[in-house]
Amino acid sequence: MTANRQGPTIHGPVQDREHDAADCCGCDKGALLRAPAAARKHDHGHAHDHDHDHDHTHDQGEDRSARAESAATAAAGSASGELRWTSLRIEAMDCPTEERLLRDALGRVSAVENLDFNLMQRLLRVQHRFDSIEPLQKLVASLGMQAEPLDENAPASAPPARPKPWWPLALGAVAAAASEFFEWFAIGPQWLVAALAVAAILGAGLPTYRKGWIALKNRNLNINALMSIAVTGAMLIGQWPEAAMVAVLFAIAELIEAKSLERARNAIRGLLQLAPEQATVQVDGQWQEVSAKSVALGARVRVRPGERIALDGEVLDGRSSVNQAPITGESLPVEKQVGDTLFAGTINGESALEYRVTRVADDSTLARIIHAVEEAQGSRAPTQRFVDQFSRIYTPVVFLIAIVTALLPPLFFGGAWLDWVYRALVLLVIACPCALVISTPVTIVSGLSAAARLGILIKGGVFLEMGRSLEWIALDKTGTLTEGRPRQTDFTALWESAAGDVRALAASLAARSDHPVSHAVAQAAEADNVALYSVGELTALPGRGVKGEIDGRTYHLGNHRLVEELELCSKELEARLDALEQQGKTVIVLLDAQGPLALFAVADGVKETSREAVAQLHDLGVKTLMLTGDNPHTANAIGAQVGIDEALGNLLPEDKLREVKQRQEGGKRVGMVGDGINDAPALARADIGFAMGAAGTDTAIETAGVALMDDDLRKLPSFIRLSRQTHRVLIQNITLALGIKAVFLALTLTGEGTLWMAVFADMGASLLVVFNGLRLLRYRG
Numbered sequence: 001m002t003a004n005r006q007g008p009t010i011h012g013p014v015q016d017r018e019h020d021a022a023d024c025c026g027c028d029k030g031a032l033l034r035a036p037a038a039a040r041k042h043d044h045g046h047a048h049d050h051d052h053d054h055d056h057t058h059d060q061g062e063d064r065s066a067r068a069e070s071a072a073t074a075a076a077g078s079a080s081g082e083l084r085w086t087s088l089r090i091e092a093m094d095c096p097t098e099e100r101l102l103r104d105a106l107g108r109v110s111a112v113e114n115l116d117f118n119l120m121q122r123l124l125r126v127q128h129r130f131d132s133i134e135p136l137q138k139l140v141a142s143l144g145m146q147a148e149p150l151d152e153n154a155p156a157s158a159p160p161a162r163p164k165p166w167w168p169l170a171l172g173a174v175a176a177a178a179s180e181f182f183e184w185f186a187i188g189p190q191w192l193v194a195a196l197a198v199a200a201i202l203g204a205g206l207p208t209y210r211k212g213w214i215a216l217k218n219r220n221l222n223i224n225a226l227m228s229i230a231v232t233g234a235m236l237i238g239q240w241p242e243a244a245m246v247a248v249l250f251a252i253a254e255l256i257e258a259k260s261l262e263r264a265r266n267a268i269r270g271l272l273q274l275a276p277e278q279a280t281v282q283v284d285g286q287w288q289e290v291s292a293k294s295v296a297l298g299a300r301v302r303v304r305p306g307e308r309i310a311l312d313g314e315v316l317d318g319r320s321s322v323n324q325a326p327i328t329g330e331s332l333p334v335e336k337q338v339g340d341t342l343f344a345g346t347i348n349g350e351s352a353l354e355y356r357v358t359r360v361a362d363d364s365t366l367a368r369i370i371h372a373v374e375e376a377q378g379s380r381a382p383t384q385r386f387v388d389q390f391s392r393i394y395t396p397v398v399f400l401i402a403i404v405t406a407l408l409p410p411l412f413f414g415g416a417w418l419d420w421v422y423r424a425l426v427l428l429v430i431a432c433p434c435a436l437v438i439s440t441p442v443t444i445v446s447g448l449s450a451a452a453r454l455g456i457l458i459k460g461g462v463f464l465e466m467g468r469s470l471e472w473i474a475l476d477k478t479g480t481l482t483e484g485r486p487r488q489t490d491f492t493a494l495w496e497s498a499a500g501d502v503r504a505l506a507a508s509l510a511a512r513s514d515h516p517v518s519h520a521v522a523q524a525a526e527a528d529n530v531a532l533y534s535v536g537e538l539t540a541l542p543g544r545g546v547k548g549e550i551d552g553r554t555y556h557l558g559n560h561r562l563v564e565e566l567e568l569c570s571k572e573l574e575a576r577l578d579a580l581e582q583q584g585k586t587v588i589v590l591l592d593a594q595g596p597l598a599l600f601a602v603a604d605g606v607k608e609t610s611r612e613a614v615a616q617l618h619d620l621g622v623k624t625l626m627l628t629g630d631n632p633h634t635a636n637a638i639g640a641q642v643g644i645d646e647a648l649g650n651l652l653p654e655d656k657l658r659e660v661k662q663r664q665e666g667g668k669r670v671g672m673v674g675d676g677i678n679d680a681p682a683l684a685r686a687d688i689g690f691a692m693g694a695a696g697t698d699t700a701i702e703t704a705g706v707a708l709m710d711d712d713l714r715k716l717p718s719f720i721r722l723s724r725q726t727h728r729v730l731i732q733n734i735t736l737a738l739g740i741k742a743v744f745l746a747l748t749l750t751g752e753g754t755l756w757m758a759v760f761a762d763m764g765a766s767l768l769v770v771f772n773g774l775r776l777l778r779y780r781g
């Protein structure tokens, strides 16, 4: 994952139009919440719709690109250098409007190869051939923004935005209100009304004008440009108080919106702050407080009772209970003793612990989670793609209607110019799809953050949206439904072997395998102090068992399938196997070249939470299926214990894959939960692959579609409920945003709609959808 952070893997070429959402209005708030690398390989479901919509910023032809190019190269000379990445922090880049501008301007420069926007963090990474970063800074400056170079080791989290002075806006608001007041009650001369309005526009609207002007210069019709045109137009037709109100309302709404988006940002920064900055480290026998970031691998760290753990590590000394909720979402504290794993960000309980650092701060499980959440935000959910596409058509269409409205009735039907121009201006305000575009990412980001806090790591909006439509969930048995810590319950010697004690033979093989069944056999032997033989070459036989050489003879240890394949089975053996399997036990057989030598039965307890999780899934209308490599008898016995719909045993990896495929027929969605390698193909094939107990394993966090940080299966129904709620909020938001627009379109065309009402409605809708989306942050499972 560090490779992701530093490696130049990121984006397609700059010219890839696919990522330019809602070009026309430019208020692609979607991108605002888009984290790095919108098109990374993780971007599942990223239907590469290379439709290359030609928006109007596209057709300026060669001369402008040439100009930008020469401006850049003239600025600081040569671009002969090697291709490299530079990170820039652009403080003013907190709106997709700016992304649009930057993308257009930088994309035209041939020395720039790739752009990677992270608006959440206000970061822009550029891959370029310039010898210095000066030309880049000049280019950014020409768009009215400032770029600070950032060294790669600096914290990636965005610093809090600098507060803007509030008083110009406040004065503007007062002036606008006064202007409206005087006009309404016809007090004072008209020039006073106009003067107050101009004062209001200067106070509240200047930033908008400035941004609008830059956008227009770059032939980009974004929200600032639309608003600037609307305000100017209103002044030109003598609607002074209206112009003032539009400017002030827009500024206020922008402010509130920025604040709410800050909240969505903070949801992730909040996660970051879980790990303390300082750690108590042993240096030359002394305990010292040092910055957690500087602590090296292997260092000995102490954590006091009640303190948060600063780094991932392994307990060296002490015994305590640790609240792991921040990472795994599980509310009960977990007992920790020597040898156990600790996670940065979790909270130590009643007594002090000393531990050895196993991961540096930037590489901790917590850091990986945060990185994964950020990345998940970078991939677009299906609804978002739809909304972006819709708004790409929507803005120009409404813009056209506005032009037609301004011109047609006065020219051909004797309409009053002022009247119809005014209506056209109102339409300009409506032309901005802001509310619609912003509604989806805010909702998705809130959902992703809420899930992360519950210990459910969703690797993209796609999965969050898809969860609600899962029809089947397939579960692996060992370690998923069961504890995964089987114990040996029965041992039967069938034969006195010439080569020695059969138990020792089996345990010697078993000790070399990390399969839970083997592990149980080895453990039982160890507990009884059985001395082991040294084993020559050992081969794992997936889905069957192991094979190894002891004293020049070959032995097999494995299941019924293996015995059959060796053609060493018999009716008596099968009867014995059956009897044990009927009790829900797993049986393996030790064999030499002549036949079976001994039987070992192991039993694995069902997790307390499994039954409840399965019941909750059924309540949600999701069907459950158990897929296991273990024998069908055991499969059925365990299946009955947890109340599963269907239990299938004796499956090899390809059989599990086949079962998943089969249930997907007819476009049905199937999720799969598993851990072992024998599940990998099925997991990959499933619509959503769930990994469990991901907190300890990196690959799970990185490869699964959804990673459950601990192994509590109740996170599955919780995820599905969250997905359903997310969907409801999305639908509400889209309906709200479009509904308000539709009402206003009608009002305006019939002459009822006024400018400030339109701004009010538009921004009101934006705020409503943002707040509605943020509600998901409070989801508690």
Ligand SMILES: Nc1ncnc2c1ncn2[C@@H]1O[C@H](COP(=O)(O)OP(=O)(O)OP(=O)(O)O)[C@@H](O)[C@H]1O
Binding pocket: 476, 477, 478, 479, 513, 514, 515, 517, 518, 540, 541, 542, 543, 544, 545, 546, 557, 558, 559, 586, 587, 588, 627, 628, 629, 630, 631, 651, 652, 676, 678
């Ligand atoms: N290394 C091994 N040692 C002992 N037995 C093994 C080994 N590998 C496989 N087996 C036997 O083969 C069976 C199937 O193994 P497999 O790994 O496919 O599934 P599993 O881990 O038992 O169950 P699940 O599919 O639910 O994870 C096991 O139940 C066990 O009886």
Ligand SMILES: [Zn+2]
Binding pocket: 560, 563, 564, 569, 570, 574
């Ligand atoms: Zn048989």
